[in-house]
Amino acid sequence: xxxxxxxxxxxxxxxxxxxxxxxxxxxxxxxxxxxxxxxxxxxxxxxxxxxxxxxxxxxxxxxxxxxxxxxxxxxxxxxxxxxxxxxxxxxxxxxxxxxxxxxxxxxxxxxxxxxxxxxxxxxxxxxxxxxxxxxxxxxxxxxxxxxxxxxxxxxxxxxxxxxxxxxxxxxxxxxxxxxxxxxxxxxxxxxxxxxxxxxxxxxxxxxxxxxxxxxxxxxxxxxxxxxxxxxxxxxxxxxxxxxxxxxxxxxxxxxxxxxxxxxxxxxxxxxxxxxxxxxxxxxxxxxxxxxxxxxxxxxxxxxxxxxxxxxxxxxxxxxxxxxxxxxxxxxxxxxxxxxxxxxxxxxxxxxxxxxxxxxxxxxxxxxxxxxxxxxxxxxxxxxxxxxxxxxxxxxxxxxxxxxxxxxxxxxxxxxxxxxxxxxxxxxxxxxxxxxxxxxxxxxxxxxxxxxxxxxxxxxxxxxxxxxxxxxxxxxxxxxxxxxxxxxx
Amino acid sequence: xxxxxxxxxxxxxxxxxxxxxxxxxxxxxxxxxxxxxxxxxxxxxxxxxxxxxxxxxxxxxxxxxxxxxxxxxxxxxxxxxxxxxxxxxxxxxxxxxxxxxxxxxxxxxxxxxxxxxxxxxxxxxxxxxxxxxxxxxxxxxxxxxxxxxxxxxxxxxxxxxxxxxxxxxxxxxxxxxxxxxxxxxxxxxxxxxxxxxxxxxxxxxxxxxxxxxxxxxxxxxxxxxxxxxxxxxxxxxxxxxxxxxxxxxxxxxxxxxxxxxxxxxxxxxxxxxxxxxxxxxxxxxxxxxxxxxxxxxxxxxxxxxxxxxxxxxxxxxxxxxxxxxxxxxxxxxxxxxxxxxxxxxxxxxxxxxxxxxxxxxxxxxxxxxxxxxxxxxxxxxxxxxxxxxxxxxxxxxxxxxxxxxxxxxxxxxxxxxxxxxxxxxxxxxxxxxxxxxxxx
Numbered sequence: 034x035x036x037x038x039x040x041x042x043x044x045x046x047x048x049x050x051x052x053x054x055x056x057x058x059x060x061x062x063x064x065x066x067x068x069x070x071x072x073x074x075x076x077x078x079x080x081x082x083x084x085x086x087x088x089x090x091x092x093x094x095x096x097x098x099x100x101x102x103x104x105x106x107x108x109x110x111x112x113x114x115x116x117x118x119x120x121x122x123x124x125x126x127x128x129x130x131x132x133x134x135x136x137x138x139x140x141x142x143x144x145x146x147x148x149x150x151x152x153x154x155x156x157x158x159x160x161x162x163x164x165x166x167x168x169x170x171x172x173x174x175x176x177x178x179x180x181x182x183x184x185x186x187x188x189x190x191x192x193x194x195x196x197x198x199x200x201x202x203x204x205x206x207x208x209x210x211x212x213x214x215x216x217x218x219x220x221x222x223x224x225x226x227x228x229x230x231x232x233x234x235x236x237x238x239x240x241x242x243x244x245x246x247x248x249x250x251x252x253x254x255x256x257x258x259x260x261x262x263x264x265x266x267x268x269x270x271x272x273x274x275x276x277x278x279x280x281x282x283x284x285x286x287x288x289x290x291x292x293x294x295x296x297x298x299x300x301x302x303x304x305x306x307x308x309x310x311x312x313x314x315x316x317x318x319x320x321x322x323x324x325x326x327x328x329x330x331x332x333x334x335x336x337x338x339x340x341x342x343x344x345x346x347x348x349x350x351x352x353x354x355x356x357x358x359x360x361x362x363x364x365x366x367x368x369x370x371x372x373x374x375x376x377x378x379x380x381x382x383x384x385x386x387x388x389x390x391x392x393x394x395x396x397x398x399x400x401x402x403x404x405x406x407x408x409x410x411x412x413x414x415x416x417x418x419x420x421x422x423x424x425x426x427x428x429x430x431x432x433x434x435x436x437x438x439x440x441x442x443x444x445x446x447x448x449x450x451x452x453x454x455x456x457x458x459x460x461x462x463x464x465x466x467x468x469x470x471x472x473x474x475x476x477x478x479x480x481x482x483x484x485x486x487x488x489x490x491x492x493x494x495x496x497x498x499x500x501x502x503x504x505x506x507x508x509x510x511x512x513x514x515x516x517x518x519x520x521x
Numbered sequence: 522x523x524x525x526x527x528x529x530x531x532x533x534x535x536x537x538x539x540x541x542x543x544x545x546x547x548x549x550x551x552x553x554x555x556x557x558x559x560x561x562x563x564x565x566x567x568x569x570x571x572x573x574x575x576x577x578x579x580x581x582x583x584x585x586x587x588x589x590x591x592x593x594x595x596x597x598x599x600x601x602x603x604x605x606x607x608x609x610x611x612x613x614x615x616x617x618x619x620x621x622x623x624x625x626x627x628x629x630x631x632x633x634x635x636x637x638x639x640x641x642x643x644x645x646x647x648x649x650x651x652x653x654x655x656x657x658x659x660x661x662x663x664x665x666x667x668x669x670x671x672x673x674x675x676x677x678x679x680x681x682x683x684x685x686x687x688x689x690x691x692x693x694x695x696x697x698x699x700x701x702x703x704x705x706x707x708x709x710x711x712x713x714x715x716x717x718x719x720x721x722x723x724x725x726x727x728x729x730x731x732x733x734x735x736x737x738x739x740x741x742x743x744x745x746x747x748x749x750x751x752x753x754x755x756x757x758x759x760x761x762x763x764x765x766x767x768x769x770x771x772x773x774x775x776x777x778x779x780x781x782x783x784x785x786x787x788x789x790x791x792x793x794x795x796x797x798x799x800x801x802x803x804x805x806x807x808x809x810x811x812x813x814x815x816x817x818x819x820x821x822x823x824x825x826x827x828x829x830x831x832x833x834x835x836x837x838x839x840x841x842x843x844x845x846x847x848x849x850x851x852x853x854x855x856x857x858x859x860x861x862x863x864x865x866x867x868x869x870x871x872x873x874x875x876x877x878x879x880x881x882x883x884x885x886x887x888x889x890x891x892x893x894x895x896x897x898x899x900x901x902x903x904x905x906x907x908x909x910x911x912x913x914x915x916x917x918x919x920x921x922x923x924x925x926x927x928x929x930x931x932x933x934x935x936x937x938x939x940x941x942x943x944x945x946x947x948x949x950x951x952x953x954x955x956x957x958x959x960x961x
Contacts, residue, residue, distance in 0.1 A: 057669030412890040441674040
């Protein structure tokens with residue numbers, strides 16, 4: 034066993050400027066592609082919501098344009114200001130909205146929805162209503178991004194409807210007989226929006242209205258995260274919109290001497306009815322984080338330890354398809370593949386992947402599995418937990434990487450309780466564990482949904498899981514979008 | 522001459538921090554030199570500057586000096602000059618004889634009008650020591666708050682404790698046999714009956730028994746098919762590369778651990794955690810142990826009361842999850858401290874999730890480390906049950922694996938720049954550090 038430390042990876046922004054921090058990087062160097070013709074200069078939003086939520090969001094976006102003061106804090110690096118945006122600003126993409134592109138949901142319709150007694154029905158009907166409005170606006174005015182401005186009353190109702198069964202009475206037995214499906218508003222909306230031309234963004238009242246910051250700041254149950262400060266909220270929304278409008282805000286710093294690399298995340302999900310079917314999803318990235326989604330074949334469970342895996346032929350097919358998609362985007366094949374998987378590789382599966390590598394003449398491949406169940410931890414003898422970047426090798430293949438932890442740049446640990454490190458295994462690799470860990474650490478910063486850089490999972494794994502959550506609502510023959518912006 | 526010796530001392534300390542030192546050869550009231558903050562890791566310079574005013578002395582004791590502090594009175598003219606500048610200015614008192622130096626940030630110190638009037642600086646000899654430990658504080662002073670300038674973390678030797686408790690002793694042999702009966706449930710109850718007296722360090726899989734107990738001996742032999750009993754070297758299981766054997770061995774270790782702690786702890790199958798048993802009269806249970814250096818104690822079972830009431834809302838039990846893992850050829854118990862909540866000392870409380878997330882909002886690194894150390898001590902030292910129990914012959918632990926790290930954190934400097942509500946949590950008694958064997 035040994036221990037090491039990895040320095041915080043830098044990201045590349047506009048004019049080749051570099052920074053370890055996303056917000057300071059954007060403020061000082063502009064987004065990566067700002068001076069290219071493809072960069073989004075002006076994003077047109079199509080807002081759907083009640084008269085109140087639309088008005089609230091429009092007013093807040095207007096405020097964001099002027100800039101948002103930093104949170105009153107002694108931590109200026111953790112809570113920087115949002116500098117505002119505009120053609121001549123360092124955040125040059127402007128955000129525009131127009132009543133002609135808005136869809137207003139009447140209070141009558143909301144009232145009708147609120148009468149729903151069943152959570153799943155309520156979610157389903159709400160999604161249907163929003164999709165209907167989206168479709169109308171999408172076809173009529175084709176905005177760049179469609180915004181779902183969900184009213185507080187619906188959000189509360191979604192979270193407050195009690196479970197139909199009395200949880201006191203042997204819930205385990207009941208579940209066994211009849212698996213209970215719990216719909217997720219966000220994921221269902223994304224799945225149903227797949228038939229629209231443009232990506233969507235859910236904005237909750239808590240984002241733009243501090244007064245609404247009660248306990249509801251998530252559409253997901255039991256996932257009430259601590260409330261973010263206003264400038265951070267502005268940063269997160271702006272960046273997500275920039276990416277959804279086909280911009281590239283930042284990328285990994287790549288040494289031109291390094292091999293061109295394709296990153297793939299493979300994860301598994303159960304179909305909605307929780308029947309045995311497991312299907313894999315893959316997410317293909319280059320260093321710009323241009324994500325492409327792929328739906329893999331049906332997975333199986335290994336006899337030994339019940340871990341999901343892909344049969345050889347499906348593994349080969351998945352990787353071949355990934356190469357085809359990569360070639361379509363980049364006109365060439367990568368020299369190196371990094372495959373991150375949420376379960377252990379089995380020999381049969383590795384053979385399948387190897388077949389595809391041989392067939393396409395890709396020489397270098399790194400197969401790395403992630404283990405969420407691992408509980409190995411480290412403690413400092415101090416007030417703060419170990420630094421992000423702390424890297425412990427249990428043996429040659431098994432490693433622990435602190436992707437969350439104390440952060441020197443922030444001079445604090447920006448998290449709750451004690452951080453949970455990432456555990457991974459190098460199953461069949463060419464690079465050194467330290468170099469591969471450094472790459473994983475950098476990939477945690479490729480999350481366009483969040484501008485605080487210390488995310489726990491690399492985007493490969495995070496996106497693959499997130500995509501699986503949405504794909505479970507999509508039938509095998511339904512239309513599928515390829516770009517990650519439709520899933521985030 | 523003395524002045525130059527003072528400057529030399531300061532230069533030495535500044536270079537030791539990895540920063541740059543530019544002497545200015547200044548005039549009397551002027552600035553003696555500049556410190557430029559530099560990234561020791563990348564050698565990148567930042568153009569973040571601190572001005573330094575040095576006052577060197579040969580005196581062993583200043584007139585106002587005590588064991589912990591001394592005063593320095595600034596001239597009004599000097600103060601005006603220092604405070605009107607555009608860069609941060611620090612005053613360093615350098616003692617050339619003992620080679621000690623003390624510092625203060627003048628603009629911060631004299632922002633208080635009363636102090637400005639008195640013109641006096643009171644130095645705290647511990648807090649204001651100018652040595653390499655002042656590095657983080659100098660960075661905080663020099664780097665503008667909104668510049669986004671970043672440096673590599675501080676090079677510093679630090680000890681990291683893992684939650685891996687090393688298994689120091691395992692038996693030499695394991696025994697296997699097929700049971701005499703093919704009926705698994707019959708075999709199971711027979712084994713359990715024997716185990717109640719002799720220990721449950723066995724596992725049963727279909728009609729195959731794997732055990733640390735010698736199955737050739739009575740009464741174990743009575744339930745085995747005689748011809749099938751075998752003695753194996755433990756490494757056939759403990760170091761096996763076959764997944765099936767690894768799983769069987771972990772299972773056997775779990776049973777052994779359960780047996781080892783059964784006097785003091787319960788095991789909850791659903792949550793898969795061990796927790797302290799309640800006292801018979803449900804009063805507080807305190808566990809006394811040596812926290813490596815000093816005797817200490819912790820309330821490991823205690824009631825919590827309803828708001829404004831003498832009625833008990835629930836009981837909290839100290840608990841841990843334990844997972845045996847093999848690293849190369851060694852076995853470890855990976856300990857995850859947590860809590861268990863009951864209505865009456867026995868039945869799980871229905872709001873356990875709320876209680877747990879409540880406490881996790883308050884506990885930080887040091888609190889969790891404290892619990893980890895307690896569990897490690899509990900598992901290392903012999904059982905403390907009400908009755909004397911012999912030490913488990915099959916499973917012994919020795920210590921948590923430790924590591925030396927080359928970079929670290931200046932906890933005190935960070936704490937100074939935290940917002941008040943965070944400081945309140947971090948300085949809560951809950952987050953007091955456990956006491957370790959003195960390293961220094």
